[in-house]
Amino acid sequence: MTESYKINLDETDLPQAWYNIQPDLPKPLPPYLHPATRQPLGPKDLSAIFPMALIEQEMTQERWIAIPDEVRNIYRLWRPTPLRRARRLEAALNTPARIYYKDESVSPAGSHKPNTAVAQAYYNKAAGIRRLATETGAGQWGSALALACNFFGLECTVYMVKVSYYQKPYRRSLMQIWGAAVYPSPTELTNAGRQILAKDPETSGSLGIAISEAVEDAATHEDTNYSLGSVLNHVLLHQTVVGLEAKKQLALAGEEPDILIGCVGGGSNFAGFVFPFVPDKLKGKERRFIGVEPTACPTLTRGAYAYDFGDTAGLTPLILMHTLGHSFVPPGIHAGGLRYHGDAPLLSLLVHEKIIEARAYAQNPVFDAARLFARTEGIVPAPETAHAIKAAVDEAGRCRETGEEKCVVFNYSGHGHFDLAAYDAYLEGKLEDMEHSDEVLRQALRELPQIHGR
Ligand SMILES: Cc1ncc(COP(=O)(O)O)c(C=O)c1O
Numbered sequence: 001m002t003e004s005y006k007i008n009l010d011e012t013d014l015p016q017a018w019y020n021i022q023p024d025l026p027k028p029l030p031p032y033l034h035p036a037t038r039q040p041l042g043p044k045d046l047s048a049i050f051p052m053a054l055i056e057q058e059m060t061q062e063r064w065i066a067i068p069d070e071v072r073n074i075y076r077l078w079r080p081t082p083l084r085r086a087r088r089l090e091a092a093l094n095t096p097a098r099i100y101y102k103d104e105s106v107s108p109a110g111s112h113k114p115n116t117a118v119a120q121a122y123y124n125k126a127a128g129i130r131r132l133a134t135e136t137g138a139g140q141w142g143s144a145l146a147l148a149c150n151f152f153g154l155e156c157t158v159y160m161v162k163v164s165y166y167q168k169p170y171r172r173s174l175m176q177i178w179g180a181a182v183y184p185s186p187t188e189l190t191n192a193g194r195q196i197l198a199k200d201p202e203t204s205g206s207l208g209i210a211i212s213e214a215v216e217d218a219a220t221h222e223d224t225n226y227s228l229g230s231v232l233n234h235v236l237l238h239q240t241v242v243g244l245e246a247k248k249q250l251a252l253a254g255e256e257p258d259i260l261i262g263c264v265g266g267g268s269n270f271a272g273f274v275f276p277f278v279p280d281k282l283k284g285k286e287r288r289f290i291g292v293e294p295t296a297c298p299t300l301t302r303g304a305y306a307y308d309f310g311d312t313a314g315l316t317p318l319i320l321m322h323t324l325g326h327s328f329v330p331p332g333i334h335a336g337g338l339r340y341h342g343d344a345p346l347l348s349l350l351v352h353e354k355i356i357e358a359r360a361y362a363q364n365p366v367f368d369a370a371r372l373f374a375r376t377e378g379i380v381p382a383p384e385t386a387h388a389i390k391a392a393v394d395e396a397g398r399c400r401e402t403g404e405e406k407c408v409v410f411n412y413s414g415h416g417h418f419d420l421a422a423y424d425a426y427l428e429g430k431l432e433d434m435e436h437s438d439e440v441l442r443q444a445l446r447e448l449p450q451i452h453g454r
Contacts, residue, residue: 005087007249009080014072017064019240021275021346022233024063024282026353029233029345032317033307038451041317049218049226051127054120057234065237067119074118074151078107079241083249084412088376090396097399098255099392101412102246102273105379109174111414112269113144113229116238120227121148130223131155135185135210137265138164138336138384139171140414141229146180157224159185159193159213161339162205163332171418185210192216192313206329207340212313219315230266231310231319231344239272242411247276250409257287259395261410263387264291264300264358265337267344273411274356275346281355289356290395291347292387294366296434297330299323299343300351300358302441307451310342318449321348325444331434333363334422335383341444359391362433366390367426370416382414383422 022029031040043055050058057065067075086099104112124132132154136142142158149156158180165172165184172182185205186193192212196203203209211228218226228235250257260277262270274289281287293300299322308323310316323342324330330339343351350356363383370386372393373379381389388410395408416423425431 004085004253006082006084007253008082009245009248011076011080013248014075014079015067015241015244017066018237019244019276020060020063020065020237021278023061024279025349026282026355029349030320032319033451035309035314035317038318049215051123051129051225053123053127054234057237058232068122071119071122075241080245081106083246083253086377089373092372092376093393093396093400095396095400096403096405097396098405098407099396100250100255100407100409102242102409103412104242104269105412105415109140109144109147110417111140111144111382112239112242112272112411113141114147115241115272116229116235116268117144117148118151119238121145121152121154124225124227125152125154129154129225131157131221132227133157133214133217133224134227134229135159135161135207135214136164136229137161137207137339138382139168139175139418140337140382142180142182143171143174143178145227145229146175146178149180150178156180157217158182159187159210161185161207161210161336162203164336167334167336167421168418185213187213189213190216192315196312203329204332206312208312208326211311212315215311215315230268231342233346235268236271236275236344236346239268240275242269242272243274243276246273246409255407257409258406259288259290259408261290261292261388261391261395261408263338263384263413264293264343264347265384266340266342267291267347269411269413271344271347278350278355290391291351291356291358292391293358293360294333294335294338294387295360295362296333297324297339298360298436299341301360304445304448305348305352306448308342308448318451319345321345322351323448324441325447327447328444333434334419334425334431335387337384338387361387361390362435363431364426364433367423367431369393380416380423381412382416383419385413388413
């Protein structure tokens with residue numbers, strides 16, 4: 001076992017191909033359904049808003065998809081990312097566990113999100129598209145896409161969830177520096193936005209609403225496509241560079257990971273990190289995978305596994321996933337990137353099959369773990385990432401009690417340098433811990449679409 005603090009790979013070790021988990025699933029992924037006809041979708045149905053290359057990646061059963069050189073060359077600006085051993089955190093916890101984290105915060109946008117943004121911008125540019133429209137919660141995804149569009153000479157329009165737009169003004173500045181146009185969602189620019197504002201002018205917005213706006217923008221403009229930062233299969237596929245690198249790095253460190261942890265919003269950083277390790281478990285190796293979400297938006301732990309829309313207005317295909325119902329508007333917690341009513345269908349299936357575990361934490365204990373991490377390891381984590389840290393701290397604490405020397409690895413999905421207002425609120429004791437009553441959750445689930453025979 002290495003004594004290092006960080007395990008680095010050479011640029012030449014950057015993966016040549018993304019890993020597609022679809023052929024290795026215990027059962028096939030059920031199809032997406034058309035929002036109007038409720039019949040299974042074909043590639044043509046998606047072609048109004050996505051380029052064909054990404055639609056093929058969404059549906060393919062090929063296990064390995066070659067990463068184009070143009071994409072790898074941009075990845076090389078920050079990849080391979082370090083795998084760090086959290087020795088000072090281990091010491092503070094007085095645990096026999098060995099804790100590692102894969103540091104995705106070193107990308108120019110500060111998170112894992114550019115891994116798919118660069119790929120999506122590349123395929124859209126190659127298809128002759130002029131502009132991409134998207135939503136963003138915390139602003140991490142919007143800034144990643146703004147960066148990627150800038151590299152490929154595409155215009156970028158970002159619908160930013162209203163509560164985050166005001167909580168995180170500097171994320172907006174970052175997107176504008178990279179050339180994007182940014183609007184607080186809901187806006188008056190789309191039918192979906194106008195309808196929601198008419199019902200609730202004071203709404204704080206949600207990812208579901210912002211997605212409706214971006215999809216409508218793309219569907220009504222010939223030269224514009226839509227780009228999603230999470231949930232869809234091709235997004236998770238692109239994120240597997242994270243897990244593929246981590247696997248090599250753990251092997252270099254002489255480690256077999258016992259527990260792999262990530263936070264879950266739509267599921268992309270968690271899936272990208274753990275999916276390359278899932279076949280090991282299916283072949284009988286001891287591996288635990290833990291997805292961590294906020295109690296304020298408990299999709300995996302308390303949602304239904306059902307067909308639902310990906311957005312609030314019901315414009316997207318119906319997806320079989322863990323969902324709180326597309327009308328559920330999560331409270332304005334500071335982990336804006338985890339405020340999504342649904343989850344990736346691939347991740348949902350693996351949770352449903354009990355291959356992946358899920359747990360939820362409230363904001364204050366999550367920020368306690370974030371502060372401990374900042375004081376030991378030095379970096380201030382994004383509030384989303386802090387959910388993974390909290391679970392790693394808890395697992396390491398359990399090892400202290402049992403004396404087990406487990407290897408705990410988590411994905412450090414992003415830094416929190418633009419989230420200091422959230423830390424201010426935490427330090428001033430102003431963060432509320434949210435736990436929904438069963439009745440609140442039941443109410444949104446009543447609006448799930450009825451799908452006969454499924
Ligand atoms: C730093 C960070 N981590 C995690 C997430 C959650 O997204 P996902 O579950 O797709 O990784 C976000 C989303 O914005 C984020 O910004």
